[in-house]
C-alpha cells in the first residue's frame with residue numbers, strides 16, 4: 001500500500017487549483033510503492049481536453065531540503081530528452097507545496113507498465129536509457145552526497161548487529177561483516193562520476209512493449225560512479241526473483257544496450273565485479289534494516305535481504321569472468 005494519508009476531496013481540489021492544469025476530476029490512490037503516498041490525478045486540463053498527473057506526498061525518508069535536487073533533476077533530465085517525468089510547477093513557479101504540514105509535488109504522468117520478468121530486448125532498452133541519463137547529467141548544476149555508500153552500509157549493518165542479523169538467516173552475519181571488510185579493501189577510486197539513479201529496479205521503469213517509456217523514483221539519486229549505477233541496475237535486473245538464478249541473456253543485453261550509448265572504459269569494466277558486490281551489499285543492508293525494524297503491523301511488504309546475499313555470492317564466484325566477457 002502506498003497511501004499513508006487521507007486527503008479530503010476539497011483539500012485536493014484546492015491544491016490542484018494552485019496549478020494551471022484545469023480542475024480536479026478524480027483522484028485514485030496508487031497501491032504500488034513503499035515510501036510515499038501517490039495518487040493518479042485526473043483534471044479537466046489547461047486546454048479542457050483532460051489531463052493526468054501523479055501527485056506524490058513525501059511521507060518519510062525524504063528530506064524537504066533535498067526536494068530542489070530531486071525535482072530539479074527530473075526537470076533537467078526531461079529537458080534533455082530522457083524519458084523522465086517533469087515536475088509541474090504551480091502558478092508561482094514552485095516545485096512543491098505543503099499540505100497539512102507535508103510536502104507534495106505534482107508530477108507528469110507517463111504511460112507504461114513495470115515488468116516483472118524482462119526480456120533481453122527490454123533489458124537492452126533499459127541499458128540505453130541509463131546511459132543516456134549518465135550523459136544528460138553532465139551539465140546538471142546540483143549534486144547530492146551519497147549517504148548509502150560503503151560507510152553507510154557498514155553503519156547500518158553494525159546498527160543491526162550480528163545477533164539480530166542471524167534471526168534473518170544464520171549465514172547473514174558472517175557474510176555481511178566479511179563482505180564489508182572485503183569491499184573496504186577493494187573499493188575503487190577515481191571512476192567517472194556524476195548524479196546517478198542508484199535504484200533502477202524493474203518497478204522503477206515503465207515500459208511500452210520493448211521501449212522504456214518512463215524512469216521514475218529518483219529519490220535515492222546521489223553523486224556516485226556511473227559504473228556503480230550500472231552495477232545496481234545489473235544486480236536488480238539480471239536474476240530471477242529470489243536471486244538464485246542468473247539470466248545471462250538479460251545481462252548481455254543490458255550491458256550491450258548501455259555500451260551502445262556509453263562505452264565503458266577498461267578501468268570501469270575492471271571495477272564492475274567489485275561494484276556489483278557493493279550494489280548487493282547496499283540492498284542487503286537496507287533490506288536487513290527494514291526487515292528488523294518495520295513494525296509487524298505495517299502495511300508494507302518487507303523485501304528479503306537474502307535474495308541479494310545470493311546475488312552477491314554469484315558475483316563473488318563469477319563476476320570477473322562474467323564482466324570480462326559481457327562488458
Ligand SMILES: Nc1ncnc2c1ncn2[C@@H]1O[C@H](COP(=O)(O)OP(=O)(O)O)[C@@H](O)[C@H]1O
Pocket residue numbers: 002030032033034035036037038054085107108109110111114203204214216217219
Ligand atoms: N510519473 C509517473 N507516471 C506514471 N506512473 C507513476 C509515475 N510515478 C509513479 N507512478 C506509479 O506510482 C507507483 C509508485 O511510485 P514510486 O515513485 O515508485 O513510489 P515509492 O517512492 O513509494 O516507491 C509506481 O509503481 C507507478 O505505478
Ligand SMILES: N[C@@H](CCOP(=O)(O)O)C(=O)O
Pocket residue numbers: 033034035199201203204217283286287303
Ligand atoms: N529497490 C529497493 C527498495 C526501494 O524501494 P522503492 O520502492 O523506493 O524503489 C529494494 O528492492 O530493496
